[in-house]
Amino acid sequence: MKREMKYIYKITAGLISLCLFSASVGRVDTFAEQSGDVSAVTETEETEYAESSAEWQEISPDPVFSDKSRPQSAYPAAYNGGKGVEQINSFLSSSLSPTRSQGKYGSCWAFSAMALAESYMIRTDDARTPANTDYSERLLIHNSYSEGTNPIYGDSAGDYLEYEGKSENELLMLGGNEIFAAQTLFKWKGAADEGMARYSHIGRTSPDWKSVEYTSSARIENCYLLNIREDQDTVKRFIKACGAAAVSYNSPSGNSGITNDAVYNPANNAYYCKDEKEPNHGVCIVGWDDDYSRNNFGKNKPSGDGAWLCRNSWQEDGKLLYGSSSYDSYFWLSYEDKTLSQEAYVFKMQSASEFLDHNYYYDANLHDFASSDAGEDGLIETANVFPVPEGANTQELKAVAFQTMTDMTGDDRSFEVRIYNGLKEAKDPESGKLAAALKGELATGGIYTLRLASPVTVEPGTSFSIVVRVNGGKKTVDYEIPGNGISVGLSEGQSFYRNGSGSFTDKVSEYGGNYVISAQTEDLGEIFADRLLISDSSYTVSVGESAMLSAAVLPPEADDTSVVWESSDPAVAEVRDGEITGRSPGNAVITARNRGSGLSASCRLTVTEKTEALREERTRAFTLSGSGDGTSAYISVSYDRAAEYTGKEIMPDKELSATASVKLNGLTEPCITADFVSYNNEDAFEEGITGHDSSESPYFTVVFSVDEELAGKLKKTQSEIALLKQQTAEINAVAGGDKFTYDITPIELNKKNTKVRISADEKGALMTDEDGDLEGLKYIKVRYGGGWHKVPKRDYEIESVDTVNNMFTIRGTGYLSGTLTVRVD
Incomplete structure (x- = not known):
């Protein structure tokens, strides 16, 4: 095999990027669109297995096939709801879930993956709406980068991840891609409701990860790999059929929504980069407009019209839909953008009513993958053998799945799947009865789930095999390989290959893993629920406010996973399908109940008076930090997970307050006052927080001063007032309930470790103006505490100037004390 098994490609999971990595993708064909569904029928073929008791089942993993007779005009030039902002926003809000914010983390890949899942479910499941469909990105990230345990076979020898033991913040910054997401979802680890692992609770609370690992509100069925650069039409049709397509491109800041006028025109919300750059950010395409004018773009313009309508992940709760400067939520990306990835990914999902009970696979962890081409005999087949554990129920095998991310070029894109049951020899995948046979065509690479028309009954203590031939037998199904921080293992009797017409060879001695x-099965015996999880044990809302709670019945394969909700006091709070609404101040218990088992779980709900204050969950999103430079403190309000706030909600006079108190000599009267005097980014407070890094995050300058008049009334002497100016002051800043304390220590200019630096428009001979101030003086900085700090003019006076020697003497006033002579070099 090492001689014949020719290595053709490897996709490396490079974690230095935040987006999707590059993969080898060939031409992908178009498919037929029929009333929102897409399917295909292929011609029946003669086969060497025709004499078997199993008849061939024609199968089309939709959407897969090209209907070349369908006129191109049948597909609209625009798919976005209309030309105006109102029409587009109506389209977005009615067909897609509200946008979410990834904050400062490298988690765009998880947000685009969950957007794919959400958009498909909203489009196809009548019970799912934009308001009640929100899947957990946090759980997807944790499940992807944490070592799992195979629910059927336990731990796999040789399989491990180096990421185990890292902090959650480290996992959130690793980055990822849609194939990572698809691999995790194909192990039935999600998609789970947001309440199972809330992104807004990062750094505050964490769920019992093992309990929620295999919870799912929707499961993936297919992952399609498309080529957006060579076949835009196919991508458009997939978007219409499934809701969205995930792509990656180069954003000026992969970790934030910062842009520049070279690539982005905020007036038209249009993005185009003329230079080839590596993608660093993932988004979802949700629409398009072939006639979107090239003149809508910025300084650099594409050669032709046309753009994709993209959904971003830096805007919380969809408060900002499409419009000017809405890059954080929705924007137009030129068809010709030079950084746009070749690969586009689309998910097809399953609702809970379609779930099966058991998922047979090897390796519960993340892995890279590769493929091989056929050997000298020109034909290659691959197989996995699965034992049914002793003590398990009798099961019906109802579906199989496989991954093939190879080129689908040429005329032959066929696949064949054969299922052998009751194997007599563990090392021969064909030593049992041929129980089922499937065949069809694939128009794209991807991961596919194929449903059997007639289930195959498998018994505990026996083994069955899945044999797959793809692309006319020219290539293998993908196999696992190690990657960055990823190790894969393989045990004897699990995976096999065959070149030509000979016997199967165990892959255990070959490179890579399984x-x-x-294979997916359903128990013939009844499965009872044994646990019921609820997302929150306590919660607070205000009158008129709504919030979503989630519940999960375990195990997921239980026959009855339905949940009914009830409130102990509907006058205080109502609940419907997990959505709670506060009606009047008070307390209530919200209970989720599984009728079949009698299991229940409860949440203690507090309903408060409706106020202008922010919700508890939102206020906790604030992070405050600060530094002081004598009489001032810079109190910064972090944007992290708080991008939903508008400027009015966090204006200093409404949501942010500060006090100062003298810690020494026991003075309790407010002789020291605190005032907000400036903001570094006034537009941020007028229009909402727009910056996404530390340089753009709004902060307030808080100035502290001694109220000498008040001090006089308190019969404080001038010396006592001077003493107050030199004491350590404790500053308390409050933003939406989040408190920050910072100590300011007085600075003496004449201390040995104190240094002063100046900046002037002109260096050389010092000149003074009519008031005796240095001409052209920009600022003075004092070095203390290991750093340089600007000193406002109110805290020093220029006592004397030596224009001959370019020296001047400053005397501290207010919070500074002493004198210091400075030489200008």
Whole structure:
């Protein structure tokens, strides 16, 4: 095999990027669109297995096939709801869930993956709406980068992740891609409701990760790999059928929504980069307009019209839909953008009513993958053998799945799947009865789930095999390989290959791990629920406010996973399908109940008076930090997970307050006052927080001063007032309930470790103006505490100037004390 098994490509999971990585993708064909569904029928073929008791089942993993007779005009030039802002926003709000914010983390890949899942479910499941569909990105990230345990076979020898033991913040910054997401979801680890692991609770609370690992509100069925650069039409049709397509491109800041006028025109919300750059950020395409004018773009313009309508992940709760400067939520990306990835990914999902009970696969962890081409005999087949554990229920095998991310070029894009049951020899995948046979065509690479028309009954203590031939037998199904921080293992009797017409060979001695082939079964016996999880044990809302709670019945394969909700006091709070609404101040218990088992779980709900204050969950999103320079403190309000706030909500006079108190000599009267005097980014407070890094995050300058008049009334002497100016002051800043304390220590200019630096428009001979101030003086900085700090003019006076020697003497006033002579070099 090492001689014949020719290595053709490897996709490396490079974690230095925040977006999707590059993969080898060939031409992908178009497919038919029929009333929102897409399917295909292929011609029946003669086969060497025709004499078997199993008849071939024609199958089309939709959407897969090209209907070349369908006129191109049948597909609209625009798919976005209309030309105006109102029409587009109506389209977005009615067909897609509200946008979310990834904050400062490298988690765009998880947000685009969950947007794919959400958009498909909203489009196809009548019970799912934009308001009640929100899947947990945080759980997807944790499940992807944490070592899992195979629910059927336990730990796999040789499989491990180096990321185990890292902090959650480190995992959030690793980055990822849609294939990572698809691999995790194909192990039935999600998609789970947001309440199972809330992104807004990062750094505050964490769920019992093992309990929620395999919770799912929707499961992935297919992951399609498309080529957006060579076949835009196919991507458009997939978007119409499934809701969205995930892509990556180069954003000026992969970690934030900062842009520049070279690539982005905020007036038209249009983005185009003329230079080839590596993608660093993932988004979802949700629409398009072939006639979007090239003149709408910025300084650099594409050669032709046309743009994709993209959904971003830096805006919380969808408060900002499409419009001017809405890059954080929705924007137009030129068809010709030079950084746009070749690969586009689309998910097809399953609702809970379609769930099966058991998922047979090897390796519960993340992995890279590769493929091989056929050997000298020109034909290659791959197989996985799965034992049914002793003590398990009798099961019906109802679906199989496999991954093939190879080129789908040429005329032959066929696949064949054969299922052998009751194997007599563990090392021969064909030593049992041929129980089922499937065949069809694939128009794209991807990961596919194929449903059997007639289930195959498998018994505990026996083994069955899944044999797969793809692309006319020219290539293998993908197999696992190690990657950055990823190790894969393989045990004897699990995966096999065959070149030509000979016998199967155990892959255990070959490079890499198992073939990516799985089987899904349903128990014939009844499965009872044994646990019920609820997302929050306590919660607070105000009157008129609504919030979503989530519940999960375990195990997921239980026959009855339905949940009914009830409130102990509907006058205080109502609940419907997990959505709670506060009606009047008071307390209530919200209970989720599984009728079949009698299991229940409760949340203690507090309903408060409706106020202008922010919700508890939102206020906790604030992070305050600060530094002082004598009489001032810079109190910064972090944007992290607080991008939903508008400027009015966090204006200093409304949501942010500060006090100062003298810690020494026991003075309690407010002789020291605190005032907000300036903001570094006034537009941020007028229009909402727009910056996404430390340089743009709004902060307030808080100035502290001694109220001498008040001090006089308190019969304080001038010396006592001077003493107050030199004491350590404790500053308390409050933003939406989040408190920050910072100590300011007085600075003496004449201390040995104190240094002064100046900046002037002109260096050389010092000149003074009519008031005796240095001409052209920009600022003075004092070095203390390991750093340089600007000193406002109110805290020093220029006592004397030596124009001959370019020296001047400053005397501290207010908070500074002493004198210091400075030489200008």
